Amino acid sequence: MTDTALDISLTVNGERIAERVDARTTLVDFLRESLALTGSHVGCEHGVCGACTVRVNGEIVRGCLMLAAQCDGATVETIEGLSDAGEVADLQTAFEQRNALQCGFCTPGMVLTAQDLLKRNGTPTRDEIREHISGNYCRCTGYQAIVDAVESVAQTRAGGKT
């Protein structure tokens, strides 16, 4: 740790955390390396691929473009938190059933982004789904199965309205 270290406190997946971080540490590196929350992935490291997507104060952000120090006082949620809470269980099941993942590298970010869309717009069109996930790169699936999975969850949620 250098003399640029800062003390921060934040809530991560419902747990209060107090840590000393280097001022230059990105949020995703902090989550992965200090908190062992490795579900958020590091791909491009410059805001393009979406693999590092997490939620800060309810909004999805690129974890590689935000500094951990900027999250002092914030509420951060990662795929681990959403998964443990069951918030995205239907999306996870749909991704699995429809083969919407292969290597899985993009999947945590993709699921967070899909959940963000479905919270804003419960019945998106396929074009709206494509538009919303367009900032999340997938090198494996060709996206068709991902759109199918998100669409099926939207329809089920809209029909079931749990």
Ligand code: FES
């Ligand atoms: S690693 Fe953050 S957008 Fe690619």
Ligand code: FES
């Ligand atoms: S499943 Fe491999 S990058 Fe999307």
